[in-house]
Amino acid sequence: MSYFSEETSVQAVLDRLSDDVDSRFREIVTSFIKHLHGFVKDVEPTMAEWGQAIKYLTAMGQICDDKRQEWVLFSDTTGVSMLVDAINHRRPDGATENTVLGPFHVGGAPERALGDSICLDGKGAPCVVSGRVTDEDGNPIAGAKLDVWQTNDDGFYDVQQPGEQPDMNMRGLFTADEDGSYNYVTVKPLPYSIPTDGPVGRFLDGMGRHAMRPAHIHYIVSAPGYETLVTHIFVTGDPYIESDAVFGVKESLIVDFEEVDGGHRARFDVKLKKLD
Amino acid sequence: MSYFSEETSVQAVLDRLSDDVDSRFREIVTSFIKHLHGFVKDVEPTMAEWGQAIKYLTAMGQICDDKRQEWVLFSDTTGVSMLVDAINHRRPDGATENTVLGPFHVGGAPERALGDSICLDGKGAPCVVSGRVTDEDGNPIAGAKLDVWQTNDDGFYDVQQPGEQPDMNMRGLFTADEDGSYNYVTVKPLPYSIPTDGPVGRFLDGMGRHAMRPAHIHYIVSAPGYETLVTHIFVTGDPYIESDAVFGVKESLIVDFEEVDGGHRARFDVKLKKLD
Numbered sequence A, B: 001m002s003y004f005s006e007e008t009s010v011q012a013v014l015d016r017l018s019d020d021v022d023s024r025f026r027e028i029v030t031s032f033i034k035h036l037h038g039f040v041k042d043v044e045p046t047m048a049e050w051g052q053a054i055k056y057l058t059a060m061g062q063i064c065d066d067k068r069q070e071w072v073l074f075s076d077t078t079g080v081s082m083l084v085d086a087i088n089h090r091r092p093d094g095a096t097e098n099t100v101l102g103p104f105h106v107g108g109a110p111e112r113a114l115g116d117s118i119c120l121d122g123k124g125a126p127c128v129v130s131g132r133v134t135d136e137d138g139n140p141i142a143g144a145k146l147d148v149w150q151t152n153d154d155g156f157y158d159v160q161q162p163g164e165q166p167d168m169n170m171r172g173l174f175t176a177d178e179d180g181s182y183n184y185v186t187v188k189p190l191p192y193s194i195p196t197d198g199p200v201g202r203f204l205d206g207m208g209r210h211a212m213r214p215a216h217i218h219y220i221v222s223a224p225g226y227e228t229l230v231t232h233i234f235v236t237g238d239p240y241i242e243s244d245a246v247f248g249v250k251e252s253l254i255v256d257f258e259e260v261d262g263g264h265r266a267r268f269d270v271k272l273k274k275l276d
Helices: A009-014 A023-043 A047-062 A070-077 A080-088 A199-207 B009-014 B023-043 B047-062 B070-077 B080-088 B199-207
Strands: A126-135 A145-149 A171-175 A181-187 A216-222 A229-235 A258-260 A263-267 A270-272 B126-135 B145-149 B171-175 B181-187 B216-222 B229-235 B258-260 B263-267 B270-272
Touching: A009 A023, A009 B080, A023 B023, A023 B080, A023 B199, A047 A070, A047 A199, A047 B047, A047 B070, A047 B080, A070 A080, A070 A199, A070 B047, A080 B009, A080 B023, A080 B047, A145 A181, A171 A181, A199 B023, A216 A270, B009 B023, B047 B070, B047 B199, B070 B080, B070 B199, B145 B181, B171 B181, B216 B270
Parallel strands: A126 A263, A126 A270, B126 B263, B126 B270
Antiparallel strands: A126 A181, A145 A171, A145 A216, A216 A229, A258 A263, B126 B181, B145 B171, B145 B216, B216 B229, B258 B263
16 A cells, blocks of 8 residues: 555555446546546646636536536537547448537427428528438438438527527428438528537637537438438538537538529438448 | 548647647647547447536536535545645655645634644543644744644534534644744544535445545644645544545654543644745
8 A cells, every 4th residue: 555646646546446346437437547647747737727627617517507518518629529429430331420419409300291391480592402311232221210400591499599480490300212212491501609608618719719610400310220320411611611619520421502593402312330 | 631530539629729829728738638538539438428427527516616616526536636736746855745725724713822722612632732843954943834723523624514613613823933843732633524425425436435534634834935835634543544535645644643641642843845
């Protein structure tokens, strides 16, 4: 037994782990303590910096409520959400890539017929989005479910403007046809800012980073026997496409939104990964 | 410019740091992102584990108020407080070692004459503590100030039992005499538990660790021209001396509390480090 010292700090803490601790928990705590102490030893915080860190961490939790999740925002803006997503959804064989779910998904979106519009507020020019859901070999997945949601033409999700937008505006659940094809009507999405009035906003500010997300449409695509795909489609040429505040963009998810008479048209094909 | 991927995750985040970011902030963020992503890549959390972490971090801040600081407790129980303290108070030349301040210090403790008792509630057998404040070479530091505080004979600080204990019970500010000597009367301190009803308690539980601190008396010793010493004295033979929940024990701070007629006696000499 040795008492705590700068040199032995990691071992001093790990020595306290009881022998009968759950092995996964042990693995996580061991790595956490190593990295946490490694970080402290790297940067050698002053007592004042340590105090600022305590205040910051406290403020993070205190701004959270049933509508605001600052820790998810922190995870998003530090690349952790995308990293965890990448680790859990490795798709080396050409299946469509995942990206983060984001905080604006709502369960129970209304089922709509193919070709229906999800735009209930009448704002914006129509944009037709179509595509086909297949397996990795291009075989159609008939009856695949597509849950889609996005901002309206003012750049806000319905849940951000309760009372202002119709309920379930810009959301819909579609079912692919026998050929795996789907299509629906919406408006071209817009870039928007993540909330900046909390600790994460101050963090981005300190790093000299903006808080914008490039325009996107969210997708959850599912079918029995396939890994559920959680992703976005992004808009070619968006001013924030290379600097998404939450690192969600992948090259394969960027789609041309072609200008057509009176609106736009986009195509996004989906390849689902077979479950093992 | 490359989009985010598992392989490039650290660089993808660090590439966003603006060129004109404060250099100290850049240093801290760079190390933080490396260690944070390193930890995630080590443990490869499932989506469910990530969700549990978000909930845990949120709960940490939400239990904090003006009396409860769960993040300090987290820092204490993961060895971070002691590590930061050690980094900021390296004393290779024999000056008395620091340890953590703890959450129970109160400014403005009453000035008392040498030999006075800090025990205002009449509980417990008297314990005389004496010693001498010198520089590293043993020269007396006349007029050094000693701010001392501890639990009462029931094992609680006065601020934990407002209304039950007399105001400023077990606290006092003493001034060393011409010879650097000091002495005061108290009671032998008792081991006690840190709060376990919050997220830190659950964390300790998961690790199979107890939440006890070995008995101790807190000291802040200061004199013009010397580095202020923040430390405790611990009690030889305390059942928790080798397993302090906050890692505060250093061998040089363990003191014999000798049994004498009707009470105890202890001696603790202090060597202050000259300021450069």
